[in-house]
Amino acid sequence: MTNRLSPPIILINFKTYAESTGQKALELSKQAEKAQRETHVTIGVAPQFADITTIARAVTIPVFSQHIDPIKPGNCTGHVLAESVRQAGATGTLINHSERQLKLSEIDETIKLARNNDLTTCVCANNPSISRAVATLEPDILAIEPPELIGTGIPVSKAKPEVITDTLKLVRKVNPNVVVLCGAGITQPEDVAAALKLGTQGVLVASGIVKAKDPYTIIRQFAEATKT
Numbered sequence: 001m002t003n004r005l006s007p008p009i010i011l012i013n014f015k016t017y018a019e020s021t022g023q024k025a026l027e028l029s030k031q032a033e034k035a036q037r038e039t040h041v042t043i044g045v046a047p048q049f050a051d052i053t054t055i056a057r058a059v060t061i062p063v064f065s066q067h068i069d070p071i072k073p074g075n076c077t078g079h080v081l082a083e084s085v086r087q088a089g090a091t092g093t094l095i096n097h098s099e100r101q102l103k104l105s106e107i108d109e110t111i112k113l114a115r116n117n118d119l120t121t122c123v124c125a126n127n128p129s130i131s132r133a134v135a136t137l138e139p140d141i142l143a144i145e146p147p148e149l150i151g152t153g154i155p156v157s158k159a160k161p162e163v164i165t166d167t168l169k170l171v172r173k174v175n176p177n178v179v180v181l182c183g184a185g186i187t188q189p190e191d192v193a194a195a196l197k198l199g200t201q202g203v204l205v206a207s208g209i210v211k212a213k214d215p216y217t218i219i220r221q222f223a224e225a226t227k228t
Contacts, residue, residue: 056089092120
């Protein structure tokens with residue numbers, strides 16, 4: 001079984017931004033590690049595949065793959081193998097991000113493959129009904145992410161708070177143990193505090209940290225906001 005992360009959780013998706021590629025990805029990961037060490041809040045990073053090994057060897061915080069495919073070792077050129085990211089040093093993986101969506105049956109298979117390779121799973125879902133369906137598949141973490149708010153700077157906790165509250169009600173009926181994160185538009189410490197106040201256990205964030213002028217300060221502020 002995968003190792004569960006202790007909430008509250010801040011999971012930083014590096015995506016493919018220039019600010020989080022190569023050496024900059026390593027520097028950002030070290031800043032996240034420093035913030036975790038100082039605040040004792042769980043902070044994980046999800047770098048690009050090519051940067052996983054370098055980062056995993058340099059920091060002790062959780063390192064997630066941005067995606068894995070529902071495949072087993074064989075002739076699947078260009079796909080991402082669970083065994084590969086695990087051996088590269090990843091301890092978890094994102095699944096079904098709005099920019100890399102899968103069918104529900106594929107999500108199910110991918111969770112199983114991740115579990116078999118000791119990868120913590122964070123499955124993204126864009127509405128309450130899909131979140132409920134995903135929760136029945138028993139991922140470690142469920143991230144609520146309305147795709148229309150991603151990258152807008154408008155947090156779901158303010159624009160669509162009912163998405164979070166409605167989702168939590170549905171999810172807890174079928175899976176009381178899954179960790180629920182809030183994603184999309186998280187850019188300010190108050191967004192983090194608001195998300196937790198609505199009942200989530202952390203945030204999945206990307207540009208709000210990656211593209212900040214001072215990422216370390218923002219990470220630190222986000223971590224402190226989980227305590228308010």
